[in-house]
Amino acid sequence: MTEVFMFSSIEPMVPEIFMAIAGLALLVLGAFNGDKAANQIGWLTALAITVTIALLLQTSAQPQIVLNGLFVMDQFAGVMKLLILLGLLVSVILSIRYIADEKMARFEYPLLMLFAGLGMMIMVSAHDLLSLYMGLELQSLALYVLASIRRDNAKSSEAGLKYFVLGAISSGMLLFGASLVYGYTGSTNFLMIGDAVAQHKEIGVLVGMVFLLAGLAFKVSAAPFHMWTPDVYEGAPTSVTAFFAMVPKVAAIALLIRLLFSAFPGAIIQWQEIVWALSAMSMAVGAFAALRQENIKRLLAYSSIGNMGFALVGLAAGSGEGVTAVLVYLVIYMIMTAGTFGIVLSMRRNGQELEKISDLSGLSRTCPTSAYALAILMFSMSGIPPLAGFFSKFMVFQAAVAEGFYGLAVFGVLCSVVAAYYYIRIIKVMFFDEPVAMYDKGTPFARKMIVGLSVMFIMVFVFNPSPLVDIRRDAVTVFFPHG
Amino acid sequence: MLTSLAFYLFAFVLLLSATMVITARSPVHSVLFLILGFFNAAGLFVLLGAEFVAMILVIVYVGAVAVLFLFVVMMLDMGFAELRKGAMKYVPVGLIVGGILLAELAIVYANWSFVPDYQSNLASPVNADVNNTEALGALLYTDYVFAFQVAGLVLLVAMIGAIVLTHRTRGGVRRQKIAEQNARKREDVVQVIKVQPGAGV
Numbered sequence: 094m095t096e097v098f099m100f101s102s103i104e105p106m107v108p109e110i111f112m113a114i115a116g117l118a119l120l121v122l123g124a125f126n127g128d129k130a131a132n133q134i135g136w137l138t139a140l141a142i143t144v145t146i147a148l149l150l151q152t153s154a155q156p157q158i159v160l161n162g163l164f165v166m167d168q169f170a171g172v173m174k175l176l177i178l179l180g181l182l183v184s185v186i187l188s189i190r191y192i193a194d195e196k197m198a199r200f201e202y203p204l205l206m207l208f209a210g211l212g213m214m215i216m217v218s219a220h221d222l223l224s225l226y227m228g229l230e231l232q233s234l235a236l237y238v239l240a241s242i243r244r245d246n247a248k249s250s251e252a253g254l255k256y257f258v259l260g261a262i263s264s265g266m267l268l269f270g271a272s273l274v275y276g277y278t279g280s281t282n283f284l285m286i287g288d289a290v291a292q293h294k295e296i297g298v299l300v301g302m303v304f305l306l307a308g309l310a311f312k313v314s315a316a317p318f319h320m321w322t323p324d325v326y327e328g329a330p331t332s333v334t335a336f337f338a339m340v341p342k343v344a345a346i347a348l349l350i351r352l353l354f355s356a357f358p359g360a361i362i363q364w365q366e367i368v369w370a371l372s373a374m375s376m377a378v379g380a381f382a383a384l385r386q387e388n389i390k391r392l393l394a395y396s397s398i399g400n401m402g403f404a405l406v407g408l409a410a411g412s413g414e415g416v417t418a419v420l421v422y423l424v425i426y427m428i429m430t431a432g433t434f435g436i437v438l439s440m441r442r443n444g445q446e447l448e449k450i451s452d453l454s455g456l457s458r459t460c461p462t463s464a465y466a467l468a469i470l471m472f473s474m475s476g477i478p479p480l481a482g483f484f485s486k487f488m489v490f491q492a493a494v495a496e497g498f499y500g501l502a503v504f505g506v507l508c509s510v511v512a513a514y515y516y517i518r519i520i521k522v523m524f525f526d527e528p529v530a531m532y533d534k535g536t537p538f539a540r541k542m543i544v545g546l547s548v549m550f551i552m553v554f555v556f557n558p559s560p561l562v563d564i565r566r567d568a569v570t571v572f573f574p575h576g
Numbered sequence: 577m578l579t580s581l582a583f584y585l586f587a588f589v590l591l592l593s594a595t596m597v598i599t600a601r602s603p604v605h606s607v608l609f610l611i612l613g614f615f616n617a618a619g620l621f622v623l624l625g626a627e628f629v630a631m632i633l634v635i636v637y638v639g640a641v642a643v644l645f646l647f648v649v650m651m652l653d654m655g656f657a658e659l660r661k662g663a664m665k666y667v668p669v670g671l672i673v674g675g676i677l678l679a680e681l682a683i684v685y686a687n688w689s690f691v692p693d694y695q696s697n698l699a700s701p702v703n704a705d706v707n708n709t710e711a712l713g714a715l716l717y718t719d720y721v722f723a724f725q726v727a728g729l730v731l732l733v734a735m736i737g738a739i740v741l742t743h744r745t746r747g748g749v750r751r752q753k754i755a756e757q758n759a760r761k762r763e764d765v766v767q768v769i770k771v772q773p774g775a776g777v
Binding site: 113117120160161163164199201204205208211212215223224227228230231234235237238241242244253292293295 | 689692718719720721722726727729730732734736737739740741
């Protein structure tokens with residue numbers, strides 16, 4: 094049972110090992126230099142993430158399960174990790190200047206992001222309930238601290254505390270589910286669970302699966318487990334909100350896909366119903382609750398709930414096309430979110446951060462570039478045809494219709510129409526309302542680059558969508574070997 | 577004979593001290609009874625042959641958790657009598673919830689069944705030759721070394737978090753400066769004064 098240790102058994106996890114060691118080294122560096130070195134540590138963290146990406150690209154994508162079945166590396170994991178690392182890189186770069194402007198620069202900040210990223214990588218590669226939980230906790234614990242990192246601010250502390258308490262409850266639900274699944278199948282390994290479920294579907298396993306799904310639905314903030322999202326997004330520093338909106342959701346959805354397709358393919362009828370309900374509720378909450386929001390961070394929080402609902406439509410379809418659509422959706426969602434937050438981070442006047450929607454009024458006259466960029470991003474988010482956001486929604490609905498989920502698809506389109514109202518309201522405020530004073534000058538180059546690239550991507554995606562879609566489709570073959 | 581005597585002794589004292597935890601008037605007594613309860617539960621684990629769990633129970637629960645409780649209870653002057661005043665009106669609700677839980681446990685126990693050949697699914701078959709501390713160690717540092725290492729990282733992040741959120745450098749704190757203390761000379765700090773008898777200093 095215990096195999097002899099060889100390098101080949103840790104080779105698939107070289108990127109993670111590098112990331113952990115880099116994090117520890119930077120922590121020591123930070124401990125010696127204090128918070129004055131926060132800026133350098135931020136850029137060094139970005140460098141470490143870049144090296145991790147390079148290592149990841151070197152790692153073979155042949156399916157390999159190592160370390161006693163705890164860790165899996167395959168094409169799906171590779172693609173998702175690449176996406177997570179890119180999102181992490183963008184978040185760290187977006188943060189460096191912001192935390193200096195807000196006078197909350199601490200050297201631990203980028204490192205906590207790095208460790209959260211490491212937790213997400215482990216989640217994506219989890220092949221056992223044990224590694225699933227360890228990765229999830231590593232990620233969540235770092236995120237709780239990040240949410241409350243501006244500890245002298247009441248809202249930030251509130252965000253951290255709320256996130257921590259509700260996160261602990263969700264972890265409890267997840268663990269309860271895991272213990273039931275283990276109790277009824279006799280194993281924590283995904284493949285073994287899959288075999289046991291296929292042979293003999295006990296009611297206890299299904300109850301356990303429901304609890305696991307509830308715990309993970311909390312992490313992707315799918316309704317009805319979304320209550321924490323608006324408060325945490327509003328209270329956390331904006332750079333942290335950008336990170337929350339982009340990266341952890343990708344990891345949690347990836348984990349959900351992995352869990353459902355490798356441990357519970359035998360119970361697909363049962364979990365499809367649950368995912369169906371989660372998806373419909375999230376789309377409705379995302380569409381209707383955001384209508385009356387005045388704070389742009391809260392608005393984006395509801396928007397992210399709605400977007401997760403749309404992504405789950407593809408998962409509810411339960412087909413290869415559906416999962417491909419989910420992955421494409423996540424890529425496009427992440428790119429749009431990065432661009433939007435890049436602009437929101439630059440909303441400052443007299444050194445004060447602004448987060449009201451009314452603060453955007455007349456932006457087309459005071460700063461036309463930002464206004465047009467944000468307008469394109471909002472059009473894309475609401476799903477107006479030639480932009481990338483339309484294709485991502487189109488793909489998930491197409492997959493749902495192909496599997497006969499007409500009701501869900503129609504409901505999704507209706508929610509999308511309602512949601513278009515608040516996206517387009519932002520455009521109206523920017524272009525037709527009276528301008529207020531200018532924003533502060535001096536947007537850092539890196540932030541402009543990120544916004545520019547993201548706008549560029551959503552505009553040119555229409556000309557050549559196939560490479561992205563093909564890579565996602567290849568990644569999904571891990572779960573659907575026969576087509 | 578001796579084992580069953582020990583079992584009844586431990587079980588009896590455990591139940592008694594558990595009752596005392598919730599009925600004792602003084603919170604300090606409650607915590608002390610809690611510690612007694614932990615010790616007796618540890619005794620039960622030893623009887624079951626799970627000596628590792630017994631030791632963990634004593635070290636973690638008695639050594640850390642209960643002592644922490646005791647500190648909190650003794651340091652904070654909380655109005656426990658006040659807290660307890662309205663507690664009796666929640667008894668009916670508590671009984672209902674407790675009853676439901678008990679019924680659920682009974683149902684689960686009555687309907688419990690394993691997957692047909694679950695023995696083959698067990699990640700680590702029970703080996704009778706080694707004691708359980710050794711068996712746990714052999715698994716933890718080999719098959720589950722990955723989870724073990726990640727647990728280390730989780731604890732590291734928890735430590736970073738605690739420091740980030742609570743540590744602050746405050747002005748006006750008198751820190752101990754060991755070098756300065758060592759550099760003090762006798763002549764600088766000690767003054768010998770001749771005191772006349774009856775005259776005072």
